[in-house]
Amino acid sequence: MSRLFSGTVWDRPPTCVRCGRLEAECQCPPAPVVRPQLEPAKQTARVAREKRQKGKQVTVVSGLPAAGNDLPALLTKLKNSLGTGGTVDGETLVIQGDQVDRVKKFLADAGYRVK
Numbered sequence: 478m479s480r481l482f483s484g485t486v487w488d489r490p491p492t493c494v495r496c497g498r499l500e501a502e503c504q505c506p507p508a509p510v511v512r513p514q515l516e517p518a519k520q521t522a523r524v525a526r527e528k529r530q531k532g533k534q535v536t537v538v539s540g541l542p543a544a545g546n547d548l549p550a551l552l553t554k555l556k557n558s559l560g561t562g563g564t565v566d567g568e569t570l571v572i573q574g575d576q577v578d579r580v581k582k583f584l585a586d587a588g589y590r591v592k
């Protein structure tokens with residue numbers, strides 16, 4: 478016994494795209510929130526030299542919003558590239574030493590606009 482539309486999309490009740498169960502039976506957790514990442518070319522990074530305690534020089538990168546960038550990952554790449562230490566401080570990256578020129582080149586190479 479086959480119904481007219483058996484096996485076509487018109488015959489199927491809605492199912493979950495993730496687990497394939499009927500929506501009424503689905504127990505999938507809510508979809509994780511994916512933060513949209515901003516394109517580097519649409520952002521302007523500001524790179525500045527600052528003096529901290531005891532005359533220590535640091536290089537500060539600002540202008541890249543944390544919501545649109547993976548700042549910890551960017552910092553890791555920067556540190557590896559420069560061979561120096563640094564931290565994420567809110568929405569800024571703080572690199573040890575006077576690295577302005579090298580940081581600017583790194584960010585420009587990564588596609589960011591740099592000021």
Ligand SMILES: [Zn+2]
Pocket residue numbers: 493494495496497498503504505
């Ligand atoms: Zn599901």
